[in-house]
Amino acid sequence: xxxxxxxxxxxxxxxxxxxxxxxxxxxxxxxxxxxxxxxxxxxxxxxxxxxxxxxxxxxxxxxxxxxxxxxxxxxxxxxxxxxxxxxxxxxxxxxxxxxxxxxxxxxxxxxxxxxxxxxxxxxxxxxxxxxxxxxxxxxxxxxxxxxxxxxxxxxxxxxxxxxxxxxxxxxxxxxxxxxxxxxxxxxxxxxxxxxxxxxxxxxxxxxxxxxxxxxxxxxxxxxxxxxxxxxxxxxxxxxxxxxxxxxxxxxxxxxxxxxxxxxxxxxxxxxxxxxxxxxxxxxxxxxxxxxxxxxxxxxxxxxxxxxxxxxxxxxxxxxxxxxxxxxxxxxxxxxxxxxxxxxxxxxxxxxxxxxxxxxxxxxxxxxxxxxxxxxxxxxxxxxxxxxxxxxxxxxxxxxxxxxxxxxxxxxxxxxxxxxxxxxxxxxxxxxxxxxxxxxxxxxxxxxxxxxxxxxxxxxxxxxxxxxxxxx
Amino acid sequence: xxxxxxxxxxxxxxxxxxxxxxxxxxxxxxxxxxxxxxxxxxxxxxxxxxxxxxxxxxxxxxxxxxxxxxxxxxxxxxxxxxxxxxxxxxxxxxxxxxxxxxxxxxxxxxxxxxxxxxxxxxxxxxxxxxxxxxxxxxxxxxxxxxxxxxxxxxxxxxxxxxxxxxxxxxxxxxxxxxxxxxxxxxxxxxxxxxxxxxxxxxxxxxxxxxxxxxxxxxxxxxxxxxxxxxxxxxxxxxxxxxxxxxxxxxxxxxxxxxxxxxxxxxxxxxxxxxxxxxxxxxxxxxxxxxxxxxxxxxxxxxxxxxxxxxxxxxxxxxxxxxxxxxxxxxxxxxxxxxxxxxxxxxxxxxxxxxxxxxxxxxxxxxxxxxxxxxxxxxxxxxxxxxxxxxxxxxxxxxxxxxxxxxxxxxxxxxxxxxxxxxxxxxxxxxxxxxxxxxxxxxxxxxxxxxxxxxxxxxxxxxxxxxxxxxx
Numbered sequence: 001x002x003x004x005x006x007x008x009x010x011x012x013x014x015x016x017x018x019x020x021x022x023x024x025x026x027x028x029x030x031x032x033x034x035x036x037x038x039x040x041x042x043x044x045x046x047x048x049x050x051x052x053x054x055x056x057x058x059x060x061x062x063x064x065x066x067x068x069x070x071x072x073x074x075x076x077x078x079x080x081x082x083x084x085x086x087x088x089x090x091x092x093x094x095x096x097x098x099x100x101x102x103x104x105x106x107x108x109x110x111x112x113x114x115x116x117x118x119x120x121x122x123x124x125x126x127x128x129x130x131x132x133x134x135x136x137x138x139x140x141x142x143x144x145x146x147x148x149x150x151x152x153x154x155x156x157x158x159x160x161x162x163x164x165x166x167x168x169x170x171x172x173x174x175x176x177x178x179x180x181x182x183x184x185x186x187x188x189x190x191x192x193x194x195x196x197x198x199x200x201x202x203x204x205x206x207x208x209x210x211x212x213x214x215x216x217x218x219x220x221x222x223x224x225x226x227x228x229x230x231x232x233x234x235x236x237x238x239x240x241x242x243x244x245x246x247x248x249x250x251x252x253x254x255x256x257x258x259x260x261x262x263x264x265x266x267x268x269x270x271x272x273x274x275x276x277x278x279x280x281x282x283x284x285x286x287x288x289x290x291x292x293x294x295x296x297x298x299x300x301x302x303x304x305x306x307x308x309x310x311x312x313x314x315x316x317x318x319x320x321x322x323x324x325x326x327x328x329x330x331x332x333x334x335x336x337x338x339x340x341x342x343x344x345x346x347x348x349x350x351x352x353x354x355x356x357x358x359x360x361x362x363x364x365x366x367x368x369x370x371x372x373x374x375x376x377x378x379x380x381x382x383x384x385x386x387x388x389x390x391x392x393x394x395x396x397x398x399x400x401x402x403x404x405x406x407x408x409x410x411x412x413x414x415x416x417x418x419x420x421x422x423x424x425x426x427x428x429x430x431x432x433x434x435x436x437x438x439x440x441x442x443x444x445x446x447x448x449x450x451x452x453x454x455x456x457x458x459x460x461x462x463x464x465x466x467x468x469x470x471x
Numbered sequence: 472x473x474x475x476x477x478x479x480x481x482x483x484x485x486x487x488x489x490x491x492x493x494x495x496x497x498x499x500x501x502x503x504x505x506x507x508x509x510x511x512x513x514x515x516x517x518x519x520x521x522x523x524x525x526x527x528x529x530x531x532x533x534x535x536x537x538x539x540x541x542x543x544x545x546x547x548x549x550x551x552x553x554x555x556x557x558x559x560x561x562x563x564x565x566x567x568x569x570x571x572x573x574x575x576x577x578x579x580x581x582x583x584x585x586x587x588x589x590x591x592x593x594x595x596x597x598x599x600x601x602x603x604x605x606x607x608x609x610x611x612x613x614x615x616x617x618x619x620x621x622x623x624x625x626x627x628x629x630x631x632x633x634x635x636x637x638x639x640x641x642x643x644x645x646x647x648x649x650x651x652x653x654x655x656x657x658x659x660x661x662x663x664x665x666x667x668x669x670x671x672x673x674x675x676x677x678x679x680x681x682x683x684x685x686x687x688x689x690x691x692x693x694x695x696x697x698x699x700x701x702x703x704x705x706x707x708x709x710x711x712x713x714x715x716x717x718x719x720x721x722x723x724x725x726x727x728x729x730x731x732x733x734x735x736x737x738x739x740x741x742x743x744x745x746x747x748x749x750x751x752x753x754x755x756x757x758x759x760x761x762x763x764x765x766x767x768x769x770x771x772x773x774x775x776x777x778x779x780x781x782x783x784x785x786x787x788x789x790x791x792x793x794x795x796x797x798x799x800x801x802x803x804x805x806x807x808x809x810x811x812x813x814x815x816x817x818x819x820x821x822x823x824x825x826x827x828x829x830x831x832x833x834x835x836x837x838x839x840x841x842x843x844x845x846x847x848x849x850x851x852x853x854x855x856x857x858x859x860x861x862x863x864x865x866x867x868x869x870x871x872x873x874x875x876x877x878x879x880x881x882x883x884x885x886x887x888x889x890x891x892x893x894x895x896x897x898x899x900x901x902x903x904x905x906x907x908x909x910x911x912x913x914x915x916x917x918x919x920x921x922x923x924x925x926x927x928x929x930x931x932x933x934x935x936x937x938x939x940x941x942x
């Protein structure tokens with residue numbers, strides 16, 4: 001990228017919004033995948049007009065552009081692997097609620113939990129709650145179709161996006177759908193953009209659908225002698241027409257690690273953390289049915305109005321697993337619910353055969369599990385074993401009708417698995433659409449539509465701190 | 472289309488599935504828009520393999536293909552305006568429920584209400600309920616993103632489609648998404664196909680999301696002295712965080728016509744038909760809040776456990792309006808809820824100025840109204856007045872942030888309004904995507920992406936009966 005191009009963008013949108021100092025470049029070089037690639041410049045857009053002008057120049061000069069919110073994505077979809085511009089949208093962060101239409105008009109940089117808190121003032125709720133909700137931006141949530149804990153009952157980001165204002169590679173503005181409950185006019189580009197991980201255009205604003213805030217909830221923590229007993233319980237709950245707002249599974253290895261992490265003495269067990277929400281009578285009625293199922297299948301359960309103590313183990317699962325080994329290889333898979341036991345029998349065998357621990361937790365009501373192989377990062381053979389075992393686990397997932405990504409997207413870390421899930425014919429159509437919208441291929445060139453990054457060539461950067469690391 | 476091409480398709484999929492007799496061609500020539508265009512042949516696909524083979528040959532021979540379910544679409548998206556093949560999918564009509572995953576696996580030809588009835592056996596529900604639900608097919612519902620009465624609370628077809636098996640113009644099979652609650656792998660072609668009105672590919676099968684069937688409902692019919700009092704009531708209901716499953720508005724003209732149609736003597740009034748559903752306690756609580764609002768704003772209301780008598784007037788609105796005049800010009804618009812009164816003040820003035828009656832009814836909680844200008848079809852001047860007034864009404868809709876189509880799609884009857892809603896840049900992207908997926912333009916060439924049909928050149932055909940006319 002030439003200095004001339006940077007100058008052109010500075011002249012077009014104002015020099016103060018175009019940063020090339022070392023600190024800004026470092027901050028924009030990394031996301032939650034922890035790989036780091038320095039860009040040539042960071043453009044801090046303050047309006048759609050800024051986005052349009054920067055894109056137009058970048059497209060003319062054939063400079064790569066990586067749109068970025070908070071950088072909380074887990075798969076590297078925001079990383080400037082091939083340099084160019086990081087287009088930072090975090091400053092476009094307004095939030096306006098329309099309590100009559102049950103909608104929110106938000107800037108791409110608005111923080112997920114801020115939107116929900118603002119909606120709560122009107123008795124309304126924005127349901128999608130990725131674990132990054134306190135710092136991830138809605139633009140990034142939309143670009144990656146973020147999920148969360150409550151998706152089985154309430155759906156994912158896509159289900160709440162009524163309309164998007166976006167800009168394609170040549171700087172043209174797109175008003176995709178409208179903030180209405182129904183819209184059946186022309187091709188549905190809105191949903192094409194949702195989940196496209198910044199490869200088709202840059203999201204500036206969105207209108208979100210809101211729902212009535214459930215007034216009551218009840219939380220239950222249940223223990224099971226075996227992982228499979230917990231999976232059986234999940235099926236029984238769903239077959240009883242109960243749809244919990246939260247149905248978190250923790251396998252016995254995760255529970256043991258979390259208990260140790262918290263200094264608790266516990267019997268070996270898998271666990272389900274179950275939250276029912278809605279009107280009080282409805283919750284009480286479902287809770288009765290739930291407790292009947294738990295009485296038969298669990299080895300014990302406790303219920304509390306104050307949910308926080310029950311969440312203690314679940315919240316530390318991610319940190320606690322490093323008690324099992326110093327490095328993790330993880331995936332975010334989705335399984336058809338009836339295939340859960342078949343998959344995990346296979347997965348746990350992979351762990352035994354490779355001699356690696358396999359802590360697992362996840363959102364059981366939508367079959368979305370975060371699976372891990374723990375290994376010693378200083379032992380090359382162990383690392384190789386982990387990668388081979390994960391390849392087999394992902395292949396099994398697809399064979400059983402599951403998905404290689406439930407809520408993290410593909411980015412650069414999962415692109416090698418894309419061919420397992422997407423046929424050549426489907427991939428050909430995706431490439432044609434990418435080419436139609438971005439003929440110079442300037443947007444997120446690191447993604448699979450344009451090129452394939454072999455992440456095994458790179459090491460994660462553990463020196464650069466992300467803002468949420470301070471917590 | 473040559474006889475050779477027909478012969479090739481017969482040889483590929485079996486002669487019995489390729490019909491060229493007069494009766495078959497006539498039946499496939501018309502949809503609920505009531506325009507009629509004879510195709511060259513009707514292909515009755517019985518499998519995805521049939522679809523793939525027929526498309527491959529049609530693409531090679533550059534023969535137009537119009538996919539068709541029941542033909543219940545209102546806008547002509549299934550019509551073989553430029554001849555070619557009608558690809559009839561109604562024979563692919565299987566329905567399989569998975570009560571653990573809360574999903575239904577269905578063939579494109581499965582009837583909407585049959586899916587819901589089958590789901591009901593497991594306490595589950597398929598919510599989208601277009602008024603054609605007893606005869607429209609799910610393939611057509613998906614292709615047109617059908618809405619219905621319950622969309623404000625439960626969403627539209629798009630919200631319930633987990634995965635689609637489709638075939639693009641060259642016959643390639645596409646597995647779009649998977650029957651899972653989360654899927655974040657690659658470009659979202661599934662939602663691009665939903666609502667594309669058969670222009671991008673042919674839907675063979677789908678996996679649908681189901682929800683728990685609400686066990687209880689309560690219906691209320693309320694009268695209002697003026698239309699605007701009913702609109703104000705709609706806003707108050709929504710602002711009180713009540714989301715009815717049904718909130719049907721009937722303006723005073725519709726109510727008067729319906730009352731006359733049923734031989735009832737009634738005072739002039741607008742009406743709201745309100746249905747609350749859910750768990751009993753939840754419904755009772757919302758009903759209390761609702762009745763407080765109605766006590767202030769309505770001129771009277773009645774509630775019943777047996778809802779059917781309360782639906783009597785609403786059900787005959789479409790037929791009764793012909794008591795006002797012999798011909799209707801209608802549109803299916805969506806308004807931002809806060810702009811409803813502003814729009815209808817303007818719309819009713821258009822009626823007064825043109826001397827035409829303007830009966831209106833619709834789904835008030837999602838702002839989706841079916842507006843009409845009634846005219847004497849034998850009076851060319853009146854007809855012209857109606858068309859001019861409707862043009863103004865549609866322009867006003869867009870000016871206020873509304874949509875020119877809420878649930879009927881665009882087809883050929885609304886294509887002249889597309890430019891009001893879709894910018895040149897957006898339209899350019901849609902055309903590029905159409906071209907990328909269907910470079911020979913064989914799929915539904917009558918739609919706006921390829922050409923524009925001037926429907927004023929054609930007369931509706933009132934001689935050909937559609938199957939549901941017999942009812």
